[in-house]
Amino acid sequence: MLVLLPLLLLIIGAYIAYAAGRMGASRDNKLLAGATASVFTALAFIIALLIASDVWDSATGSVEYTIGSGLLRVDALGIFLILVSTFLTLMVSIYSTRYMRDDSRLEHFFPLLLLMTAGIVGIGMATDLFTIYIFYELMCIASYVLVVFRKEKWDAVEAGMKYVVLSAAGSAIALFAMALIYGQFGSFDIDVIMGEAIGGSMAMATVILLIVGFGVKAAIVPLHTWLPDAHSAAPSGISAMLSGIVIQTGFIVLLKFILVFEGVTAVWQVLIGLAIVTMTVGNIMAFVQFGSRRPDLKRILAYSSIAQMGYIILGVSVGMAYGIEAGIRGGIFHIMTHAFMKGLAFLCAGAFIMRISTRNVKRMQGIGYAMPFTAFAFVIAALSLSGAPPFSGFMSEWMIFKAGVDAVVDIGWIGILIALIVLINSVISLGYYLPIIRTFYLKPKGRLLGAKRAPTAMLIPIVILATITLILGIWPELGLQAVEPVVDFFVSLGGGF
Amino acid sequence: MVLEDPTQMNLLGAALLLGVGLFCIMSQNNLIKVVIGLEILAKAAVLAFIALGGASVQGYVIIIIAIEAIVAAVALSIVVNVWRHSGSLDASDITELKG
Structure with missing residues (x-):
């Protein structure tokens, strides 16, 4: 029963958050929906932590639950996905409680957020390809609506x-x-x-x-x-x-x-090729966006996400193709570190946008003095995203880099080439993140209209995520505890091992 | 001969329908027609299910149709919003953002 609880809590939470949102709307209390959603996500995360220890300790590496003829099973990959997604949702939910306060229709926003997470959690539990597809669609449909949420x-x-x-x-x-x-x-x-x-x-x-x-x-x-x-x-x-x-x-x-x-082993080589193209194109597009006349902070981060997806796919594919554990470890660990650092970067960007109502990086000159905490958190996120030590992004990107070097045994100079491309991409990403950081700490041009400390409810998730990004860089074992079982799971599947 | 085997024949039909759907999405400028293209794609998948699974896939097919109906509803609601903003349904107007 415990296994099913995170999923149930998120789905039931969606209904209750809707009711709370309606109640809040009629009583002019805009915090109610967000607070309810945060409580339910927090519960789901805590229960996921309880399940996690069961999953890691069990001999089979998974915990099962049967409903009728259907079987739900949380294995190492599933619990990894559930932990990361519920934690990030908790942060986003606390943040959005304040960030979305001036929007209407909050009774739709928070339930959809919870349903999107429920889809991800469901994917982690499914043992049937069709069930995966249903939860995948649940996640997709919720995300369509959330993207268009500000339909005005x-x-x-x-x-x-x-x-x-x-x-x-x-x-x-x-x-x-x-x-x-x-x-x-x-x-x-x-x-x-x-x-x-x-x-x-x-x-x-x-x-x-x-x-x-x-x-x-x-x-x-x-x-x-x-x-x-x-x-x-x-x-x-x-x-x-x-x-x-x-x-x-x-x-x-x-x-x-x-x-x-x-049987189709060539697929990993295809994915390696696609991953290299993905990361290079993503980073170059981000660089071009930064150099454009009106560089949009959120677009730069979005292009950077494409590049980071490239790292993840590269790590896992190299690992599966040539049986290199470091690759799988790096790829999966990068999913975790990227979730926290990119989440942090977007939350900081949201705080800037909320205060000065522009996404243009050039107009954020000197914001580091007006919004010290948020700007400093963004610096951590940006350095971590570009793979600078001692942040978490460095640890996971280093493992992916190492996987390329390890692959030399199997594929000779191509392995070195892969490692070099990862390195070059890291440098390109420094090439647009460092100037952004510099812009933040330049002398402000005139007064930054409306720039002041971000609201506390938004600062809490920002500070927590920044701390985690730092801790996972210095003490990666904390995160690897969740990653290691996933690596074992992939190794047990065979692949190129 | 391929065409004598009903499974192969149905699968061929599904693949053709997939092509028609993709062509429809890429070639049409009217957003409603693009959404129709999405539906054709989904129906291609349904036909492939029926071709390969026969009677055993009924449950899957009904769920797929339900999901596709939801996707179509969401897509159409976004189309309505496009129309409210721009007063047209022309996909070539949607060029402000450069993905």
């Missing part, structure tokens, strides 16, 4: 339109691939189809359709075009969720599907 703004509507068309087309293509999977195995149960050795042209076609379908969500270049628009137009808390965990969940879903096809 044109950029949100435009971004939402692009997002829904691309993402729904991707889902339909993935669904077509699922039909092919059913045709080959006659079942969607992962336990049943995992052992089946297959190959051939049908399997190849399925894998290609899966990469195209779920690749849209995972922002694999050239299917990334919706991301910069959607992530910059969404409310900042939602940007943090989208960049922090939703696109990574897209990749994890892709992984869960691909792992079924043990």
